Amino acid sequence: MSSSGISPKSAARGSLLSTYRARGHRVANLWLVYSVKTNRDWVLSSDRRLVHWLYYLETNPSIASFDLDPDHVVSPGIAGANDIKPDAIAVYENGNIEWHVVKANKLLRSQQETPIYSITPEKVVAYRRFDDDDFEGTPARVALRWLKPIAYAEVIRDEECIPHRTALIAYCSDRRSGTIAPLLSDLRMFDTPTLLGVFTRLVINGALTLDLHSAPFGPRTRWSYDARD
DSSP states (O other): OOTTSOOHHHHHHHHHHHHHHHTTTOOOOOEEEEETTTTEEEEEOSHHHHHIIIIIIITOTTEEEEESSOOOOBOOOOTTOOOBOOSEEEEETTSOEEEEEEOSSOOOGGGOOOOEEEEETTEEEEEEEEOGGGTTTHHHHHHHHTHHHHHHHHHTTTOOOHHHHHHHHHHHHHHOEEEHHHHHHHTTTSOHHHHHHHHHHHHHTTSEEEOOSSSOSSTTOEEEEOTTO
């Protein structure tokens, strides 16, 4: 609960309603999603933005944090360049920053080069445009497979679950890799949905990797341990 007495979920639903009203006669799905990486809810105004968030931000181990609702327009300060209202701002683990713009139309790959903008002498960001070529096929398929494990993490969003985390780290660091079914069987003393929620947190935070390219999330899904945690 915030100091204003409004819960994060209620605030997100209010934002969802505002976005719905603001879109006018345009027809597009609206998504209210929970992000493990930022530990908050976001409202996404299209299926493209859903795939962009899941595939290129939330489950991308190179991304440390992001903002899916930037409230400012920035002028790149370059002659002939338009002001930019990014759909997302991504911060990489190495500190680099990218502004992401999500569009429906496609450009030639030769037009997709990433320009670098210097906002101030001390602050440099890269601008990256995403269109349907970046979402079709594998990105869309893999992105949607992440909705199930993230749902488990959302249920325990306000819980630390330290015993579950400790047991998972010990188990995975000992075995190094495996599939979901044996993991759940060997740790059956813990509540399964809670265990899967903590497991998802560990994946998104970089302690584990999960292979959702081969098949949807399920008993045969493969995981591996990353010793950085």
